[in-house]
Amino acid sequence: MNEEETSTSRGTTAKNDSQSKMLSGSAWMTAGSIASRLLGALYIIPWVTWFGSYSNVANALFAQGYNIYNIFIIISTAGIPSAISKLVAHYNGIDQYIISQRLYRTGMYVAAVMGIVGATVMMFGAALMDNGDPNVIPVIQSLAWAILIIPGISITRGYLQGYNWMAPSAMSQFVEQLCRIIYMLAATYLIMKIGSGNWVSAVTQSTFAAFIGAVGAAAVLMFSRLRHAGEMREMARHSVKTADVSVMDMVIKIIYQSIPFVIIESGIAVYQLIDQYSFPRMMSLVGHFSRYQIQVIYALFAFNANKLYMIIISLASAMAVTVIPLLATARVQNDQAEMKKQIENVLMLFYFVMIPAALGLSAVAQQIYTVFYRYDAAGVVVLEFAAFISIPMGLYTVGAAMMQGISENRRMMKFLAIGLVIKLLIQYPCIWLLQGLGPLMATGISMMVVNYLILHSFNMEFRLRFDEMARPTNQILCFSLIMFALTKLVMVLIDHFVSPYGRYTAFFSLILGVLVGMVAYAYLALKFRLADRVIGARSEFLRRKLHIH
Incomplete structure (x- = not known):
C-alpha cells in the first residue's frame, strides 16, 4: 500500500471513528436523557392525583418556580460545562492532557463561587421575582439549595464529556431524577394525604427535591471520576509538554468561553420566562x-404539555451535548471536511429521530394526556399543537450546539437576539388570535427564523450537500406522515370500542398506538434503506434479524 493510500485509509478510519463516537455518545446521552425525562413525566400521574382539584394551580406554581430556577442554573454554571467540554476536547486533541486536568480543577473553583452567588440571590431576592404571586417566593427559595452544588456537578459532566465519556453523565442524570422523584412523591403524599393538605407546602417540598436529586448525581459523578482516574493519569504521562499556564489565565479563558454559552443555552429558558411574565398581563387585555x-391556561402549555414534549426535545439535547466536543476537536485540527460531515450527520440523525417522535406524540396526544393528567379537551389540543412546535425547538438546541462547536458563538448570539425580538413582537398578536396556543405559536415562528439563519450560516461556510440530504429527508417526512396516519387511525378505531376518557383504557390504547407507530416507522426505514444513511452497517444486521428484504 503506498503512502497516499495509507493516508486515505487513516482518514477514512478516523472519520468512521468520529461517527461511531457520535452515535455511541448520542446513544448514551439519549438513553440517560430519555430515562430521566420519562421519570420526570411519570411522577406526574400520582402527583396530579394527590393534588386533586388543586392540580392545575399546583402545576402553574411549579412551572413558575422552575422557569426561574432554570435561568439561575444557566447563570450559576455560566455555560461552564459546555465550555469545559469544548476546552478539554481542544487540549486533548493536541495531547495536552495535563492542561485539561488543571482546567477542571480551576473550573471547580469558579463553579463554587457561582453556586454561592446564585443561591444567595435566589434566597434573598425571591420576593422580587414572584410576578405578583406570594406563593412563588417559598418555591424559589427551596430551589436555591440545589444551585449550591449543581455548578460543580455540571463542571464534572462537561469534563468527562470532553474525554467523550458520556456514560457517567447519562447515569448521573438518571440517578438525579430518581432521587428527586422519590423525595417529591413521598413529601407530596405525606402533606396532601396524611398531613395538612396545604398544596403550596407540597409544591415547595416538591421543588426542594431538586437538591436531593443533585446530591445523588454528585455521588455518581464522584465515583465515575475515581473509576477513570487511572486512565487520566496514563494520558497525563503522555501529555505534550507546554509552557506553564497560570490559574488566572485559565479562569479568564473559562469565563471568556462561557459567556456565549450562557446566553445561547438560556435560549429556550428565556422564551419560557417571557411567557411566564407576559402571558397573564396579555391575557387580561x-x-x-x-x-x-x-x-389554569398557563399550566396547560407551560407545565402539562411542556413535561411531555420536552421528552422528545431531550433527544435533541442529547445529540447537542455529544456533538460539541467532536466538532471542537475537528475545529482545532482545522479539518473542514470532518466538520461538514459531522454537521450533516447530526442534522440527518435529528430529522430521523425528532420528526417521527413529534408526529407520534401528536397522534397519541389524547391518550397520553389522559394517562398523565386526566382527560381535558383543551389540554389535548394544546399538546397536539405543542408536539409540532417541539420540532423547531429541538432543531434550535442542536443547531446552537453545532454553532458553538465550530466557535461561531458571536454569530449565534446575534441569531438568538433576532429570535427573541421576533418573539416579543409577535407574542401579543399570537395570544390575541390563539389565546393559550399563542405563546407556543410565537415561540415556533421565532425558532423557525433562528433555525433558518443557523442553517444558512452552515451552508455559506461549509456548502452543505442539501441535494444529497433531500432524498432521505423527504423519506423521513413521508414515513413519519404514514406512521402518523396509521397511529391516528388505530386510536380512532379503539375509541369506538372503549372509553377514551378513562386513565386505564387510555393507557392500554397508548401502548398499542406507540407499538403500531414504532413498528411502522422502523419497517419503512429499514425496508427502503433510510436507516442505512443514519446508522450505517447496523441496519443490514437488523434487516437480516427481522427478515426484511
Missing part, C-alpha cells in the same frame, strides 16, 4: 379572564 382561569 384580550378577554375577561379571572386569575384562576389564567393560571
Whole structure:
C-alpha cells in the first residue's frame, strides 16, 4: 500500500471513528436523557392525583418556580460545562492532557463561587421575582439549595464529556431524577394525604427535591471520576509538554468561553420566562379572564404539555451535548471536511429521530394526556399543537450546539437576539388570535427564523450537500406522515370500542398506538434503506434479524 493510500485509509478510519463516537455518545446521552425525562413525566400521574382539584394551580406554581430556577442554573454554571467540554476536547486533541486536568480543577473553583452567588440571590431576592404571586417566593427559595452544588456537578459532566465519556453523565442524570422523584412523591403524599393538605407546602417540598436529586448525581459523578482516574493519569504521562499556564489565565479563558454559552443555552429558558411574565398581563387585555382561569391556561402549555414534549426535545439535547466536543476537536485540527460531515450527520440523525417522535406524540396526544393528567379537551389540543412546535425547538438546541462547536458563538448570539425580538413582537398578536396556543405559536415562528439563519450560516461556510440530504429527508417526512396516519387511525378505531376518557383504557390504547407507530416507522426505514444513511452497517444486521428484504 503506498503512502497516499495509507493516508486515505487513516482518514477514512478516523472519520468512521468520529461517527461511531457520535452515535455511541448520542446513544448514551439519549438513553440517560430519555430515562430521566420519562421519570420526570411519570411522577406526574400520582402527583396530579394527590393534588386533586388543586392540580392545575399546583402545576402553574411549579412551572413558575422552575422557569426561574432554570435561568439561575444557566447563570450559576455560566455555560461552564459546555465550555469545559469544548476546552478539554481542544487540549486533548493536541495531547495536552495535563492542561485539561488543571482546567477542571480551576473550573471547580469558579463553579463554587457561582453556586454561592446564585443561591444567595435566589434566597434573598425571591420576593422580587414572584410576578405578583406570594406563593412563588417559598418555591424559589427551596430551589436555591440545589444551585449550591449543581455548578460543580455540571463542571464534572462537561469534563468527562470532553474525554467523550458520556456514560457517567447519562447515569448521573438518571440517578438525579430518581432521587428527586422519590423525595417529591413521598413529601407530596405525606402533606396532601396524611398531613395538612396545604398544596403550596407540597409544591415547595416538591421543588426542594431538586437538591436531593443533585446530591445523588454528585455521588455518581464522584465515583465515575475515581473509576477513570487511572486512565487520566496514563494520558497525563503522555501529555505534550507546554509552557506553564497560570490559574488566572485559565479562569479568564473559562469565563471568556462561557459567556456565549450562557446566553445561547438560556435560549429556550428565556422564551419560557417571557411567557411566564407576559402571558397573564396579555391575557387580561384580550378577554375577561379571572386569575384562576389564567393560571389554569398557563399550566396547560407551560407545565402539562411542556413535561411531555420536552421528552422528545431531550433527544435533541442529547445529540447537542455529544456533538460539541467532536466538532471542537475537528475545529482545532482545522479539518473542514470532518466538520461538514459531522454537521450533516447530526442534522440527518435529528430529522430521523425528532420528526417521527413529534408526529407520534401528536397522534397519541389524547391518550397520553389522559394517562398523565386526566382527560381535558383543551389540554389535548394544546399538546397536539405543542408536539409540532417541539420540532423547531429541538432543531434550535442542536443547531446552537453545532454553532458553538465550530466557535461561531458571536454569530449565534446575534441569531438568538433576532429570535427573541421576533418573539416579543409577535407574542401579543399570537395570544390575541390563539389565546393559550399563542405563546407556543410565537415561540415556533421565532425558532423557525433562528433555525433558518443557523442553517444558512452552515451552508455559506461549509456548502452543505442539501441535494444529497433531500432524498432521505423527504423519506423521513413521508414515513413519519404514514406512521402518523396509521397511529391516528388505530386510536380512532379503539375509541369506538372503549372509553377514551378513562386513565386505564387510555393507557392500554397508548401502548398499542406507540407499538403500531414504532413498528411502522422502523419497517419503512429499514425496508427502503433510510436507516442505512443514519446508522450505517447496523441496519443490514437488523434487516437480516427481522427478515426484511
